[in-house]
Each structure stands twice: as C-alpha cells, then as structure tokens.
Amino acid sequence: xxxxxxxxLRDLRLALRAGGGAGLGLAFFLTCVLLMPLxxxxxxxxxxxxAPGLLWVAALLAALLxxxxxxxxxxxxxxxxxxxxxxxxxxxxxxxxxxxxWLTTGLPLVLAAPVLGLTLGLPAQAQPWLVAxxxxxxxxxxxxxxxxxGLTVGVRRGGLLLSVMVLPLYxxxxxxxARTVALAAQELDPARAFxxxxxxxxxxxxxxxxxxxxxLRINLR
Amino acid sequence: MPDLGPYATAVLGxxxxxxxxxxxxxxxxxxxxxxxxxELAGLERGRxxxxx
Amino acid sequence: MSLWEFANPARxxxxxxxxxxxxxxxxxxxxxxxxxxxxxxxxDDYRQGSxxxxxxxxVPAAMMAINIYGMIVVASLIWxxxxxxxxxxxxxxxxxxxxxxxxxxxxxxxxxxxxxxxxAWAWDPRLTSFFILFLFYVGYIALWAAIEDPDKAADLxxxxxxxxxxxxxLSRYAVNFxxxxxxxGATLSIDRDQNIDPVFWLPLLACIAGFFLLFLALLxxxxxxxxxxxxxxxxxxxxxx
Numbered sequence: 001x002x003x004x005x006x007x008x009l010r011d012l013r014l015a016l017r018a019g020g021g022a023g024l025g026l027a028f029f030l031t032c033v034l035l036m037p038l039x040x041x042x043x044x045x046x047x048x049x050x051a052p053g054l055l056w057v058a059a060l061l062a063a064l065l066x067x068x069x070x071x072x073x074x075x076x077x078x079x080x081x082x083x084x085x086x087x088x089x090x091x092x093x094x095x096x097x098x099x100x101x102w103l104t105t106g107l108p109l110v111l112a113a114p115v116l117g118l119t120l121g122l123p124a125q126a127q128p129w130l131v132a133x134x135x136x137x138x139x140x141x142x143x144x145x146x147x148x149x150g151l152t153v154g155v156r157r158g159g160l161l162l163s164v165m166v167l168p169l170y171x172x173x174x175x176x177x178a179r180t181v182a183l184a185a186q187e188l189d190p191a192r193a194f195x196x197x198x199x200x201x202x203x204x205x206x207x208x209x210x211x212x213x214x215x216l217r218i219n220l221r
Numbered sequence: 222m223p224d225l226g227p228y229a230t231a232v233l234g235x236x237x238x239x240x241x242x243x244x245x246x247x248x249x250x251x252x253x254x255x256x257x258x259x260e261l262a263g264l265e266r267g268r269x270x271x272x273x
Numbered sequence: 274m275s276l277w278e279f280a281n282p283a284r285x286x287x288x289x290x291x292x293x294x295x296x297x298x299x300x301x302x303x304x305x306x307x308x309x310x311x312x313x314x315x316x317d318d319y320r321q322g323s324x325x326x327x328x329x330x331x332v333p334a335a336m337m338a339i340n341i342y343g344m345i346v347v348a349s350l351i352w353x354x355x356x357x358x359x360x361x362x363x364x365x366x367x368x369x370x371x372x373x374x375x376x377x378x379x380x381x382x383x384x385x386x387x388x389x390x391x392x393a394w395a396w397d398p399r400l401t402s403f404f405i406l407f408l409f410y411v412g413y414i415a416l417w418a419a420i421e422d423p424d425k426a427a428d429l430x431x432x433x434x435x436x437x438x439x440x441x442x443l444s445r446y447a448v449n450f451x452x453x454x455x456x457x458g459a460t461l462s463i464d465r466d467q468n469i470d471p472v473f474w475l476p477l478l479a480c481i482a483g484f485f486l487l488f489l490a491l492l493x494x495x496x497x498x499x500x501x502x503x504x505x506x507x508x509x510x511x512x513x514x
Binding site: 261 | 334387487504
C-alpha cells in the first residue's frame with residue numbers, strides 16, 4: 001500500500017503545484033457553464049430544463065481536458081519506465097494515476113456543481129441528485145479516460161485523437177448521469193438511472209486499470 | 222421505371238446514396254491497392270538488383 | 274486443412290488471390306440483381322407506399338455495419354491471442370468498409386424517415402446508436418492511422434476494440450433507456466410467424482447476400498493491400514538500415 005500512496009501523493013503534489021493544471025479543469029467547467037446562458041439567453045425556465053444535460057456535458061469536457069497529460073509527462077522523462085519495473089504492478093500505477101486525476105478534476109466539479117445548478121435554476125429537489133450523480137459518475141470518466149490516455153501516450157499531439165476515441169466511451173455515463181438529474185428535476189424517481197450510472201462506474205473501475213496497463217505495456221515495448 | 226408516387230425523391234435518393242457510397246469505397250480501395258502493389262513491385266525490383 | 278492455415282500471410286495471399294475474382298464476380302452479379310429486384314419488381318406497401326423499397330438498401334447496410342464491428346472485435350481477439358498478422362490486418366481493412374456501411378444506413382434511414390416520420394432526423398434510439406457506432410469506427414480508424422509501428426498499432430487498436438465493444442453494447446442499452454423511439458421493431462426474425470411478405474423478403478435476402486459478398490470482396494482487397502503495405506514498409510526499413 002505504501003508505494004501506491006507515495007505515487008498518489010506525488011501525482012497530487014505535481015497537479016497542485018503551479019502549472020500542474022489541477023484548477024484548470026474546474027475553471028474550464030465554470031467557463032463552459034457560464035457560456036451557455038450567454039449563448040442561449042437568460043430565460044431561467046429554459047435554462048433549468050437543460051441544466052442537467054448541460055452540467056454533465058461540461059463535466060465530460062472538463063474531464064477530457066487534462067487527460068492527455070495523464071501518462072505523457074511520465075513517459076517523456078522516463079518515470080513511467082521506472083514505475084513499470086517497480087514493485088507496484090502497472091495496473092495499480094494506472095489505477096492510482098486515474099484516482100489522482102479524479103481527485104484533481106472530478107472532485108472539484110462535484111463540489112462546485114450545486115452552485116452552478118443554482119445559477120441555472122435547477123429545482124431544489126434535484127440538487128442532491130446532481131451532486132450524487134457527479135460523485136458516482138465522474139470516477140468512470142477518469143478511469144475510462146486512463147485507457148484512452150494509455151493508448152495515445154506515444155502519439156505526439158494525441159489530444160484530439162484522445163477526445164475522438166474516449167468521448168464515445170463516455171456516452172453511457174453521460175446518459176445515465178444526466179437522466180438521473182433530469183428525472184429528479186421532474187419529480188420522478190431517479191433511482192434506476194442512478195444505480196445504472198453507478199454500475200457503469202464500477203465496471204470502469206474494474207476494466208480501466210487493466211486495459212490502461214495493457215496499453216502502457218504495449219507503448220513501453 | 223416503376224411509379225414511385227410522391228416518395229420518388231426519397232427512394233431514388235436512398236438508392237443513389239447507397240450506390241455512390243459503395244462506388245466511392247470500391248474506387249478508393251482499388252486505387253490504393255494498385256498504388257501499394259506498384260510501390261511494392263518497385264521495392265522488390267530494387268532489392269533484387271542490389272542483391273545481384 | 275484448418276482455419277489457421279490462412280494465418281500464414283504468403284498462403285493467405287495465394288488463396289485470397291485465387292478466391293477474389295470469384296467472390297468479386299459473385300458480388301457484382303448478386304448485389305445489382307438484388308437491388309434491381311427490389312427496386313423494379315416489388316409492389317408498394319399499402320401503408321408506406323414506394324418508400325418500402327428503401328429497406329433493400331437500408332437493412333443490409335445496417336446489418337453489415339453492426340456485424341463488421343463484431344468481426345473487428347473477433348479479429349482483434351485472434352490477433353491478441355494467436356498473433357496472426359493477417360487477423361490484425363483484416364480488422365484494419367474492415368473498419369473503413371464498416372464506417373461506409375454505417376453512413377449508408379444513416380443516410381438511407383434519414384431519407385426514409387423524411388416522408389414516414391415527417392422528419393429526416395429524430396433522436397431515436399436506433400438512429401442515435403448508429404451515430405454512436407460511426408463514432409466508434411472513426412476513433413478506431415484514427416488510432417490505426419496515428420501509430421507508426423504496425424505491431425504496436427495492431428495491439429493498441431485491439432485493446433480499443435475490446436474496451437469499445439463493452440461500451441458499445443452499454444451505449445445501445447443506455448440509448449434505449451434514454452428515449453423510446455419512432456423506429457419500428459425488427460422486420461426479420463426467425464421465431465415470429467408474422468413476418469413480412471415473401472414478395473419483400475426474398476429480394477431483401479438477395480440484397481443481404483449481395484452486401485455480404487461485396488464486404489467479403491472488399492475485405493480481401495483491403496487485407497491484401499495491408500499485407501503488401503506492411504511488406505513494402507519492411508523492405509524500406511531493411512534498405513534504410
């Protein structure tokens with residue numbers, strides 16, 4: 001457990017340091033959500049109707065933003081090769097790095113979401129579901145994203161390729177996440193959508209590290 | 222030519238789109254096959270010359 | 274002779290070279306015949322009018338679009354387990370064909386929806402699923418194109434195909450959950466006694482056979498090209514080094 005914790009703390013420190021980009025995901029999320037009323041108009045009734053989908057799409061894009069650096073910096077300076085021969089299996093390395101990615105990009109969104117929900121006129125009874133759906137759904141974004149990051153780690157300027165590959169994999173999470181909030185906003189029962197969202201996250205936590213590690217091994221060959 | 226009634230554009234469009242897409246795909250694949258084959262033939266010839 | 278005999282690229286080139294004219298010839302006969310049968314010789318449906326003729330291009334293209342993705346997944350699995358290069362290259366060659374079939378299914382579906390549903394595009398589960406399928410093809414093709422080393426590209430795209438297949442199936446069900454659609458249920462099924470009239474399904478069967486043969490012929494052409502391109506690359510590297 002010690003090496004995993006050390007790696008996690010190292011990744012968090014790197015992300016939080018100036019230029020690490022931990023705050024950028026959140027800033028991007030805020031900007032995205034701010035742009036929407038400016039583009040669509042200040043009609044709060046309309047905004048409250050589209051708020052669930054809007055917040056979830058913004059969360060998807062924010063998660064994507066820092067994904068291409070997940071393994072690339074470590075590959076460039078050779079850290080990844082050291083990690084690959086360390087006591088920690090590469091699967092654990094991928095899982096820890098995905099966790100660090102979630103802590104620095106997903107978690108801030110979960111905490112900031114209620115405020116943004118408020119500004120978009122999301123009904124009060126949907127607010128807890130918004131927080132719950134982001135908390136249950138965004139880990140999947142980081143862990144699926146790790147697979148994409150592992151696949152494109154050797155590609156120069158792979159950011160666009162990464163988005164094209166990873167966004168289709170995000171769709172089930174998006175659908176169930178946004179549905180959870182939308183159903184709650186309409187005073188319907190969101191439990192089913194929420195459980196399915198959680199199931200996708202559990203599946204991603206299971207598949208993600210192994211697929212990402214397989215991709216990294218291929219790229220390190 | 223069968224009488225397609227009010228839906229003629231839809232039906233003709235669907236067949237047209239299909240045939241155009243398939244023709245485009247076939248043309249692209251055949252042209253690429255030809256180019257790669259020529260390239261490989263050139264390389265093989267060059268190798269044989271340098272061997273002999 | 275076992276199936277694995279095809280895995281040897283030289284033998285594959287020989288056998289596929291012999292088979293290709295026959296497959297291509299058969300496709301060139303059956304596909305136009307099936308389409309002509311469907312277009313000229315079928316009656317109008319009492320509800321859908323002449324638009325019923327669109328099923329002869331729409332349904333086979335849609336079937337191929339899905340099944341080619343399945344074929345890519347299986348071929349990727351074979352490559353990962355048995356390291357047969359022909360398998361990886363066949364997966365690569367199949368992708369653009371599958372993407373084209375997806376586009377055909379989407380466009381003909383839109384042309385059908387225009388008069389029938391009153392709208393060319395509806396965010397209907399099936400249409401949306403095909404849109405998503407197209408995105409999967411695009412991502413897969415883009416990854417192949419981005420990686421220079423052929424074995425590495427084969428490995429990485431196989432991983433993507435594996436992971437992608439899981440999420441493609443999930444998307445299908447998620448999209449069903451997301452919206453109940455306009456699209457009618459499956460027209461062909463084995464276990465139902467109420468199927469469509471033989472007047473329609475016989476030419477439809479011919480068209481499906483024609484599309485399949487076309488796919489097979491194009492797959493052979495594409496795989497042969499990929500094998501040659503790989504050999505050309507190896508020769509270039511050998512000469513440069």
